[in-house]
Amino acid sequence: MFKGIALCGAFLVPQSQNANISVSHTTSPCIIFSQHNRRNDVMAKQILQIESIHSAQAFAAKFKHNYRIGNVPNADPSRMHQNEQIIRLPVGETYNSFFEKRVMALPYYETHKIRKNATQGWEIMMSFGTNDLPPNFSIKQWTEQSKRFLEDQFGKENIASAVLHMDEGTPHIHAVVIPVKDGKLSARAFIKDRQEMRDLHTKYHEYTKECGLEPENRYMQIDHTKVGKFYANINLALEKSLPGPEAGESISEYAKRANEFYQNQSLRTFHIEHQAKQLAKEKDALEKANKTIEERTAKDYQQQIDAIMKEIGNVQNAKHAIQYRDSLQQAIEWTREQDPEMAESIEQIISNMQYKYNRAVQNQDLEV
Numbered sequence: 001m002f003k004g005i006a007l008c009g010a011f012l013v014p015q016s017q018n019a020n021i022s023v024s025h026t027t028s029p030c031i032i033f034s035q036h037n038r039r040n041d042v043m044a045k046q047i048l049q050i051e052s053i054h055s056a057q058a059f060a061a062k063f064k065h066n067y068r069i070g071n072v073p074n075a076d077p078s079r080m081h082q083n084e085q086i087i088r089l090p091v092g093e094t095y096n097s098f099f100e101k102r103v104m105a106l107p108y109y110e111t112h113k114i115r116k117n118a119t120q121g122w123e124i125m126m127s128f129g130t131n132d133l134p135p136n137f138s139i140k141q142w143t144e145q146s147k148r149f150l151e152d153q154f155g156k157e158n159i160a161s162a163v164l165h166m167d168e169g170t171p172h173i174h175a176v177v178i179p180v181k182d183g184k185l186s187a188r189a190f191i192k193d194r195q196e197m198r199d200l201h202t203k204y205h206e207y208t209k210e211c212g213l214e215p216e217n218r219y220m221q222i223d224h225t226k227v228g229k230f231y232a233n234i235n236l237a238l239e240k241s242l243p244g245p246e247a248g249e250s251i252s253e254y255a256k257r258a259n260e261f262y263q264n265q266s267l268r269t270f271h272i273e274h275q276a277k278q279l280a281k282e283k284d285a286l287e288k289a290n291k292t293i294e295e296r297t298a299k300d301y302q303q304q305i306d307a308i309m310k311e312i313g314n315v316q317n318a319k320h321a322i323q324y325r326d327s328l329q330q331a332i333e334w335t336r337e338q339d340p341e342m343a344e345s346i347e348q349i350i351s352n353m354q355y356k357y358n359r360a361v362q363n364q365d366l367e368v
């Protein structure tokens with residue numbers, strides 16, 4: 001594997017083989033470009049995916065999946081008890097009710113309506129590659145760091161819940177976030193363009209690197225500069241870096257030596273260009289893979305939405321269910337003030353009932 005080169009004024013300085021890819025400017029007119037050599041023991045990478053939520057039906061589908069209501073493909077019922085709420089959804093709440101309370105309580109919406117095409121929320125999925133995990137990798141540490149990232153980046157008050165799923169192939173976290181900032185719903189206040197989306201991946205790595213995980217894409221480590229300017233600097237450095245004639249050297253001898261030197265530098269430049277093309281191909285492959293995953297996920301969620309709409313029935317029944325849920329939540333909150341121990345016992349009973357009900361529904365689905 002070739003080494004990188006540093007172009008500083010009239011000199012070309014070889015870099016060590018273990019250097020990481022970086023393009024940076026120093027106090028002198030110098031650009032450093034060095035190659036990140038591939039290792040045989042590539043460590044596991046972090047995974048961060050964000051999906052926009054635009055409707056109550058989408059919220060309902062994600063609530064059903066995250067809390068294992070009904071049959072969930074690829075989930076092992078015998079391991080469901082290992083799942084954990086790392087950020088708890090209030091008792092009796094759903095994602096829809098959390099959204100209603102978080103947004104409709106804002107003074108802004110006393111005189112404004114929510115735009116039809118507004119991003120009402122995000123589902124943020126965090127996971128990691130299971131190949132070549134670092135020694136002593138800790139699920140607990142990764143979970144805590146991911147929770148810190150969510151709260152620091154989006155605010156505790158905006159996070160409906162975050163659930164750690166241990167009953168599928170790879171441990172992962174589903175977090176549902178309501179993007180409220182400056183008193184109104186605004187996804188662009190958090191992520192306004194693709195560059196800020198890439199920056200979010202980089203920020204997440206600031207938390208997961210403590211767990212020994214690598215960033216998702218190597219190109220994220222590059223400080224980007226304009227390609228045309230970069231190659232112009234290469235050409236300028238090559239022009240200025242030809243050696244001068246030595247004492248007593250004939251014109252033909254000097255021409256031969258200068259030509260060999262120039263060819264050597266041109267070959268290095270060719271290697272750099274080749275590596276840049278390889279990185280571009282890797283980036284395109286990753287983007288295509290992400291698009292395929294998004295399309296498959298959208299199809300799965302649509303199927304879940306259709307199933308939910310059949311279960312909900314008519315709107316009047318759904319309205320009664322919401323009213324009953326709100327009354328139950330108010331009663332629990334009142335009891336918590338009057339008798340905290342009784343309130344805790346009631347919440348435990350409700351949780352046990354939900355768990356047993358979910359198991360019964362899953363068993364019935366398996367029998368059918």
